[in-house]
Amino acid sequence: IAAGERRRAAGRAQAEADMRAAGFEPLEPYPGARVRWLCRHVVCGRTVHPRLFGIRAGKGGCRACAGRAPVDRAAAEAEMRAVGMEPLEPFPGRVRDRWRCRCMTCGHIGTPALNNIRRGQGGCYACAHRAGRSLDVA
Numbered sequence: 860i861a862a863g864e865r866r867r868a869a870g871r872a873q874a875e876a877d878m879r880a881a882g883f884e885p886l887e888p889y890p891g892a893r894v895r896w897l898c899r900h901v902v903c904g905r906t907v908h909p910r911l912f913g914i915r916a917g918k919g920g921c922r923a924c925a926g927r928a929p930v931d932r933a934a935a936e937a938e939m940r941a942v943g944m945e946p947l948e949p950f951p952g953r954v955r956d957r958w959r960c961r962c963m964t965c966g967h968i969g970t971p972a973l974n975n976i977r978r979g980q981g982g983c984y985a986c987a988h989r990a991g992r993s994l995d996v997a
């Protein structure tokens with residue numbers, strides 16, 4: 860029983876870590892991967908109910924952010940930084956434009972588009988690739 864409890868606790872911690880990595884701050888205890896989970900979208904401050912299952916599948920958890928054009932440059936840059944990418948040039952103006960940024964984790968310079976970030980893709984190809992690899996090995 861104790862081992863099961865530990866496993867559940869670890870699963871919960873991993874769930875919260877994954878949610879935070881996607882830019883959502885959990886507002887209630889982890890309900891399960893396929894259940895709607897009350898969270899705050901850090902970038903826009905909205906309260907949303909994404910499913911962890913969807914977030915892990917690469918779906919964006921915040922419809923408002925997924926659908927809308929960016930309001931201003933500062934918000935766009937904040938959004939990029941929220942996924943760990945430091946912009947190296949001013950926001951190009953449209954969410955689908957490629958934008959030169961440096962990954963704060965590994966230093967890789969890439970050109971992610973903001974609309975891909977909003978769809979839940981990570982900003983850094985190199986980091987995403989590495990994460991995929993380590994999952995394969997595990």
Ligand SMILES: [Zn+2]
Pocket residue numbers: 900902903904905921922923924
């Ligand atoms: Zn949002």
Ligand SMILES: [Zn+2]
Pocket residue numbers: 962963964965966967983984985986987
């Ligand atoms: Zn990286």
